Amino acid sequence: MAYVKWTALALVALVVAAFLHWSLxxxxxxxxxxxxxxxxxAEVSNQAGQEVSxxxxxxxxxxxxxxxxxxxxxxxxxxxxxxxxxxxxxxxxxxxxxxxxxxxxxxxxxxxxxxxxxxxxxxxxxxxxxxxxxxxxxxTLIPWFNIVVLALLAAAVFFIRRKALALLGLDD
Missing domain, CATH: 2.40.50 (OB fold (Dihydrolipoamide Acetyltransferase, E2P))
Structure with missing residues (x-):
């Protein structure tokens, strides 16, 4: 069961990393x-649901x-x-x-x-x-914007995880 959990977490991390790599x-x-x-x-649908070019x-x-x-x-x-x-x-x-x-x-x-x-x-x-x-x-190009965004995301994940563990009574 531990393999399923870690595989699922790895897949979620991979999808998030790909999304960030594409977007940033x-x-x-x-x-x-x-x-x-x-x-x-391109063929698109109009408001009536008809395909139009x-x-x-x-x-x-x-x-x-x-x-x-x-x-x-x-x-x-x-x-x-x-x-x-x-x-x-x-x-x-x-x-x-x-x-x-x-x-x-x-x-x-x-x-x-x-x-x-x-x-x-x-x-x-x-x-x-x-x-x-x-x-x-x-x-040399240093990606300062990406560094700040990733640091803020890491801090948000850290604090959300910490708060969730505290609410569940699992914190140390």
Whole structure:
């Protein structure tokens, strides 16, 4: 029975870790190669429950890492949805990216803040949230926001667990 309990706890921890890894911001240092707009058709249900076709434009930022590996970022507004980045400036970010295009001989390194994962076989792309200049391809980026969020979550879990054990009379 102990194996079932620990397996269940491990699965919950894995799901929470994956959710946090997908939702919290990550930063990459890349050289921007260009931008692109692609049209996407999706079937959605309207209020009457009927399937209707919805067309939308998706912007992409094409980039390369210092070792030459390609990286593609989606550039869509998050609006008021999850994760709560409240991004409403897709067109401005595309213009910023176009302004930062550089060549391999004269690179301009850029820090791309994004969330999400690049899964090639599912054609999913991380969503770019902001761009800022980088000192170079080997600049050290410390994820202070993520450290604070994870520390606050750990403290909340600690205090909730402590309070629950006290209410159950199981505290030491």
């Amino acid at each position: 911001p990550s930063r990459d240092i890349v050289r921007i190669l260009g931008t692109e707009v692609a049209r996407s058709d 919805r067309t939308r434009d998706i912007r992409f930022i094409k980039a390369a890492t210092a070792d030459g590996a390609p990286m593609v970022y989606r550039n869509e507004d998050t609006d008021w949805g999850w994760p709560p980045y409240f991004k409403f400036d897709t067109a401005n970010l595309a213009a910023e990216a176009d302004n930062r295009i550089s060549t391999e001989t004269e690179p301009r390194w850029t820090i791309v803040t994004h969330y999400g994962w690049r899964i090639t076989w599912l054609s999913t792309f991380p969503n770019a949230v902001s761009l800022s200049p980088a000192e170079g391809p080997d600049q």
